[in-house]
Amino acid sequence: MAHYDMLVIGSGPAGQKAAIQAAKLGKKVGLIDRREVVGGVCLNTGTIPSKSLREAVLFLSGFHQRGLYGQSYRVKHDITMEDLTFRANYVIKREVEVIQNQMERNRVDMIFGTARFFDDHCLHIHQAGGPPGSPGPGDPLEHTADFIVIAVGTKPARPSHIPFDDQTVIDTDGLLTLKRLPKSLTIIGGGVIGTEYASILAAMGIHVVLIERRPRLLEFVDAEIIEALQYHMRSIGVWPRLNEEVVAIDKQDDEQVIVRLRSGKEIPASTVIYSVGRMGATDGLNLQSVGITPDDRGRIKVNKYFQTEVPHIYAVGDIIGFPALASTSMQQGRLASCHAFGLPSQVETTLLPYGIYSIPEISMVGRNEDELTQAGIPYAVGIARYREIARGQLIGDETGMLKLLFHPKTRDLLGVHAIGEGATELIHIGQAVMALKGTIEYFVDTVFNYPTLAECYRVAALDGMNRLPRPWAPRV
Template sequence: MKQYDCVVIGTGPAGQKGAIQAAKLGKRVAVIEKNSVLGGAQINTGTIPSKALREAVLHLTGASSRGLVGHTNSVKRRIALSDLVAVSQQVIRHEWEVIHDQFARNNVDLLWGRAEFTSPNQVLVHGPDGVEAIEADRFLVAVGTRPARPADVPFNNHTIFTSDEVLKLDRVPKTMIVVGGGVIGVEYACIMATLGVRVTLVEGRKQVLGFLDSEIAEAFQYFMRQKGIALRMGEKVESIREKEFCNGTTCTLVEAQLESGKTLRSETLLYAVGRQGVCGSLGLQNVGVEFDDRERLHVNEHYQTSVPHVYAAGDVIGFPALASTGMEQGRRAICHAFGVDSVGNYNTTLFPYGIYAVPEISMVGKTEEQLTTEGIPYEAGVANYREIARGKLIGDDLGMLKLLIHQETHKILGVHVIGTGATELIHIGQAVMALDGDVEYFINNVFNFPTLAECYKVAAYNGLNKLNHV
């Protein structure tokens, strides 16, 4: 029986970085992957394919430059989403090769098969060539999640589907209902609307993306409506069924009944309410590790489960369930597992959030609502893209960047961006916050011109003017 210092289950972002970190510490490492490809949802069904689809759609429709050249661009209707997603295959193959190469260069054993704990230190690998037993001192569970598929929703993968199947549609539908206003729901709603699909989004809360700063969320909802997306906020779906309704040459194939009594009909329906863990088949009962009703694991600040030598990271531990956060969680979990305390002074509350909708949204730090609740005195400094030369050059008149500034110390408490390049811009503010910088940094430093980064200087002046009652 093979003996390892560390066994990692799953090759998604958290598993990859955890395994490589353990190898860098000189440990004997094995990583187990049950699927036929590496990378988990990040590379194969989620992050890379969906972002490739977004970029292809923006290019196809010219949406990213409409503010500059006008609204004259039209969408090619006779296209398949699968054709657009094919753009991502080159990137996916490259990522597979990168992961393979990293494992090989760092002497990480890659074991194909399904992992099952039989005791606290032993795992069976149910592989294509049989079952192999291995032992380890430490484990990192990074098995990720899958889209939730409630039993009362009649999924058929072509008119009623989850985010895993939307990328396989054979054509662009005329209409779509999106159930769920979380990250996945709004990203696909915006992509489809940009393609000319009439989208209706149903969300049980009064605001999409409830973790966002409310001003940003309100602006985003305005942009969604401007794209023609019908928002049914504060509404819940009571039932979904396949039912064909024809009116002349137009047919709808899906009916969603809302609790309020409204009936929605559409060609297609994307169900994007939550994700489900996949811990049930891991044999965790043989270790003493419990999971919740959605098969997610609870961990402490060091990413340990209730059994100290079993760690977990990535989507399987819940919010924020981002590829970027999963990578860092996996690294930190392994560092703690092997007694490495020098993981940097990075504050985990400064994880950035990125939403690749149309437009992009990104944030780091506190929201205005959080600061108000906590009684922290602050002022907001805002820069609109329409004020910035670069914003005019790229045709984005709607974007904005907001700094939240402590009224007394002038420290940066939060940065919120909506618009082109938001997920890139956020890292400037993140770095200043991590290094305990203040708003004067943006005043006293030079930014390339013309760039969107200049928004930081404009927002800083705006915030300081308010603080100085100018």
């Protein structure tokens, strides 16, 4: 038994940053994970593997070069699952080494096992294996702490009526465990993960059907950006089936699955990915015994300081719900530790950048047109298309676009939306200007390197100014 200043459950992005921040303050910290490897879902089954898959597909398929060298261009014609997982496994191994090194440098104790609350200051950690003499499942470790941070993340929803077999019907964590690439694919759920996988696999020539109950994909994204994404996805072989509801999934044999829709359509595929929602991984934590009640999706309610119903127990990351991004989870973990140990800190929650790694990728910061309209805020629009920019021609991106929303009188920048190669990097220029209360005139008066995609900001700003009734009138 050991006593810690802080125990953190879960070694994903939120848990890592909570532990390191507390260690930087000179506190004794223990980081618990049920796997005998750090990184959580983000590193081992989610963000990093899926983005590694995307990079491998883009390289091996020669996708970005097809505009220059023709649609038949390929770096490798017969791409296998081993080709794709090789890159993912390499990246995961290197990232695990980086995180382990960070924990060692900061003297964070790594504790591997499944944590369960005994009381509000005490955790029992059950270890499934380990060296001779170490506690087994029936003989748990027992550690206490002044503060406890729950950062256990989420897991794919697996409803009982879906016939999962982890071969022909899989969840979103199961793709990289397949032994071979699917011949055809149906994805149920057009959220972020479903949209990403649909476009990534279609880029390899796999026939993909994407089923979504709503009238369009990703309703929180700017409508014009989504319109461009849906057009491009169709062009590479994704068939969106919007406003459709799945009523049954019938496995015919080991080679075919039929997805039946309420509209009467029957969609055959060799593999089905169920991508409708994720659940908080709170099972087994025994939260009710300490007065914490998760919602029906396993998520934990917190206040603005990330405190649960028990003030010295914090929750951060995907387990608390929206926005459920690795970037915001890191910040939440750090802020929770700062608050626990009395260190003043403040987070800007209105300027969170979003990145969606579809093909092409999407990113945004600030408000979109629908949100501004609903709020009664007047706005003007400026657009730059990659095909107008020399860098866009060099990389062969005909789809890319940067869209600026700004107030027509004050010129304040209200939102930035991008689609195309490098969109998730490009967005941070607009984020910085918005955070510093800058105006669109900054982009008009600033010199950007040539040729770069950053030039899109100046082109879009000029486009927006020229749309105003008196383009160069002084701002008020």
